[in-house]
Amino acid sequence: MGNPFVVAAGEVGGDFFKERSSGTLPCQADESHLFCFDWAKENIDRYGTPAQQHLEIVLLSVLIGFVVAFALALLAHRTRWLQPPLLAATGILYTIPSIAFFFLLLPLTGFGRDTAVLVLSAYTLQIIYRNTMLGLDNVPDSVKDAARGMGLTNRQILWKVELPLATPEIIAGLRVATASTIAITTLVVLISAGGLGTEMYGSNFNFPTAILIAVAIIALMVLAFDLLLLTAQRLLTPWRKV
Amino acid sequence: MSEQTASSVRYVEATKRYPGASSPAVDKLTLEVPAGEICVLVGPSGCGKTTAMRMVNRTVEISEGDVLVGEDSVRDREPAQLRREIGYVIQQVGLFPHRTISENIGAVPQLLGWEKDRIRQRSSELLELIGLDPELGDRYPAQLSGGQQQRVGVARALAADPLVMLMDEPFGAIDPINRERLQNEFLRLQAEIRKTVLFVTHDIDEAIKMGDRVAVMREGGRIEQYATPAELLMAPANEFVEDFVGADRALKRLALMRVRDIHLWEAPLAHVGQATGEVRAKLESPDVEVAFPLLVDAERRPLGWLSERDLAAEVVPGRPDSPLGPVLELDDVMRDALADLLQHETQYAPVIDHAGRIAGVLSVEIISEFLGSPEAKSDEHPAVERPHG
Amino acid sequence: MNVHPLLASFSGAVEFIFIPQESNVTGGKEVGGFDKTMELLVGHIEVTVLALAIALLVGLPLGLYLGHKEKGELVAVGIGNAGRAIPELAVIALVATLVGIGLRNVAPALALLGIAPILNNAYVGVRQVDPATVDAARGMGMSELSIIRKVELPLAIPTVMGGIRSAAIVIVATATIAPLAGVESLGDFILNRNVYGENGLLAGAILVALLALTIEGSLALLQRRLTSDGLKVKTA
Secondary structure (H helix, E strand, O other), rough: OOOOOHHHEEEEEEEOHHHOOOOOOOOOHHOOOOHHHHHHHHHHHHHHHHHHHHHHHHHHHHHHHHHHHHHHHHHHHOOOOHHHHHHHHHHHHHHHHHHHHHHOOOHOOOOOOHHHHHHHHHHHHHHHHHHHHHHOOOOOHHHHHHHHHHHOOHHHHHHHHHHHHHHHHHHHHHHHHHHHHHHHHHHHHHOOOOOHHHHHHHHOOOOHHHHHHHHHHHHHHHHHHHHHHHHHHHHOOOHHOO | OOOOOOOOEEEEEEEEEOOOOOOOEEEEEEEEEEEOOOOEEOOOOOOOHHHHHHHOOOOOOOOEEEEEEEEEEEOOHHHHHHHHHHEEEOOOOOOOOOOOHHHHHOOHHHHOOOOOOOOHHHHHHHHOOOOOOOOHOOOOHHOHHHHHHHHHHHHHHHHHOOOEEEOOOOOOOOOOOHHHHHHHHHHHHHHHHHEEEEEEOOOOOOOOHOOOOOEEEEHHHHHEEEOOOOHHHHHOOOOHHHHHHHHOOHHHHHHHOHHHHOOOOOOOOEOOOOEEHHHHHHHOOOOOOOOOOEEEOOOEEEEEEEOOHHHHEEEEOOOOOOOOOOOOOOOOOOOHHHHHHHOOOOOEEEEEOOOOEEEEEEHHHHHHHHHHHHHHHHOOOOHHHHOOO | OHHHHHHHHHHHHHHHHHHHEEOOOOOOOOEEEEHHHHHHHHHHHHHHHHHHHHHHHHHHHHHHHHHOOOHHHHHHHHHHHHHHHHOHHHHHHHHHHHHHHHHHHHHHHHHHHHHHHHHHHHHHHHOOOOHHHHHHHHOOOOOHHHHHHHHHHHHHHHHHHHHHHHHHHHHHHHHHHHHHHHOOOOHHHHOOOOHHHHHHHHHHHHHHHHHHHHHHHHHHHHHHHHOOHOOOOOOH
């Protein structure tokens, strides 16, 4: 014992931590320990690869999901009657629990990252599609009327007026999609696609420390992306700070 | 400003049918608006006036018949191209919230491919023209008041120097005080730039004030009368027009007159330092029209009214007892002048010319005399002329 | 993509649901079949309903109250956002290890996951009610509780139900891995491939998907029933 963390924790948590961080019994052998600082310090490196895998899968999924959902929304924006069926279709994809979805696709795409990305992208479709539609619908009629009357073509109105004004809602959808994708990606360990779920499963299942570290990394990722997207929104919509 | 001349607008049996409707929204409308004039389309809601206006820039497609701008049919043009040559102002303005004021104003020039410098210059030009601080150009619409936004809407429509302007209840959403200001400013502007304007309103008073010609419409875009405001007031074509114009036609005519159009009274003038005896002598003259002397300076600019107490002294004092009260100008619209007199509860108001010199005195009596006179009821009346420039 | 083996897998799975199969993995013992399927289905529904009930009991009143008082925006929205980012696997693992296994322990944990959307949506739904309407109700002399019950809640139904549906989705999904914490559910078929075989795996996936869609569909119908006609006209 001499680890400064442990010592400090001992001062703060009193007996609770002192007991559980005793140097005589290896921390990880006792299942009920909440957090083993020693182990954490020594093993933090093993989170590198899973975290990277996790990030890659999330980025791919959100990107693909965004492109598809965005395209669908633009389509539905022009062709009104497509809206209810598209909303329903993306909704169904969202309702099916991811685990079930992973394994439903097994006969087609097998284990591994492809299935993971496919399912996760499908998951993001509803929220991004819905929010994009919402953003577009919220553009005031008078602005569209003026734009049309001034001589902008339909395409110009969409790209120069409607989409810029819909940006806040679109980014809101992206934030939700990203956060939930980061969380669900933990499950891809079940189809051998890696990710931070690997540190929560198998031998680590009964080891809270490992799980908590993984959760912490996930929380950091969520916060980081949220901040990133919020900043992007601020930059893209300078008129809103008014 | 560019040298482009305005175009005339001509409806030739223009018809608009909506699917499922029993009768057309606009039925065989035939109307000609001469270039450079303001034509007001007025009528009850649902009469088709807005639909008719929108047929000109094809924001409403024409079912049958045609609309000509100048010599060209609008149906031959590609809609987006056509609209870039026509100014479009709507009631809720519809400024782009995500663009600065300058960018809003420069929207059509940008579509037309003007160079950046030219656009920027034009934006500041127009901001000045509509009476806004050029600094506002960098603000966003949300930072402007309703009245300011409305002005920007007009500036935006004027930016590319269009042949025709379409205005759909542009001042409808503004409070009455600012509405009057905006109307006056637009008329002043129009006197300079002389665009062809199609102006839609449901307010007959606005129609009379703004229009060179007024078309009173009813359902189906049917024109009951298309005439100058004066004709409308003096010789309504039928009961519908009469009812729509309202019973107070004579009073409405005051909106057509300027203060200069009426014979003003003269007040005895007094200068500072003048012997009060002289002033009193003027007052005693038999054909004096105003019972109080008006103090003026060396340039004959009014300073105030003199009271008995002032005249008790030997010499006319520099500071008159009574303040000046409302001061009117020769170019003021008569209706507004009457409103001023009544509001300040004053009997007389001095009227000044462009240089600020006294031109006469207006009183409520003069106006009411005029309204009752045979001159007012006659067909020929010099005040019917809409003063230009 | 060869369609034939695809159909074969799916038909094999469907068979598994209804007829006990001889599993070549466990040395000839029979696995699967209708009885087993029903057992797991009931288990899945049990934990889902329990967790949803708890989440409703806690999240709904709290969300409605906070929304009505227009307080605690940071908390309500924050919880909503945070809830989305909680990894289900971590919840199950931590519960199993630190608290205990079995329905008694797992259901509250699942409820926690469901509280987030219910609370968030109840809050937002009530906040979005036109203040003028609430003002009028108050002016008419309605008690605060009546206002929540008769004015705000009915008007907030679409948003509130949306939250309940989200909660149901996440609870059903997490219940699928509840077997890891000793709770019987359809996830058993999926997680214990060595017992139930490939057919069981696929069967489990299909059943879970169907269950989720059924629950979501029912809730959607319920929402439509509960939404007043006046609101339906507006959103049409």
